[in-house]
Amino acid sequence: MRRLHVILLIFILWPIFIVSQTLNSNAEYIKSKYPSEFENTLKKYALQKWNTDYEMVAYEINQQADALVSIVQTFKSENSSILFNAIRKWSIKGFENQNIQYWNDSLEVVNFKLLHLHCDWDMVQYEYDKQVTAKNAIFK
Numbered sequence: 001m002r003r004l005h006v007i008l009l010i011f012i013l014w015p016i017f018i019v020s021q022t023l024n025s026n027a028e029y030i031k032s033k034y035p036s037e038f039e040n041t042l043k044k045y046a047l048q049k050w051n052t053d054y055e056m057v058a059y060e061i062n063q064q065a066d067a068l069v070s071i072v073q074t075f076k077s078e079n080s081s082i083l084f085n086a087i088r089k090w091s092i093k094g095f096e097n098q099n100i101q102y103w104n105d106s107l108e109v110v111n112f113k114l115l116h117l118h119c120d121w122d123m124v125q126y127e128y129d130k131q132v133t134a135k136n137a138i139f140k
Helices: 002-020 025-033 035-050 054-074 077-089 096-106 112-116 121-139
Strands: none
Touching: 025 035, 025 054, 025 112, 035 054, 035 112, 054 112, 054 121, 077 096, 077 121, 096 112
């Protein structure tokens, strides 16, 4: 009976393992539309973080891509300073000044140009969402 439970559990969880080993639609979109930026940011940092654990590399890339797409889709210009502060706070070590300079020089609108920045997008999104929610609770 115990063996049957294990087999059923594997059968149920197998699709999760297969999906987690591939890039999701957001990551694939970024990879195809912005290949250089994908290589230099999302993929580079996932590999640095997880080395040869490729399942975790793919997972990390998916998480970062989902967060970045969410930021691009939900951003409102009145929250520019919140996004800027989140980017500054969650910049990859050693890229803080470069990110600030790029923001000041090149970002007129928030779009996939954000890929030039070296950030933990998952944490940027978390920080941005948290601060926007708090701001809206206070001022609306």
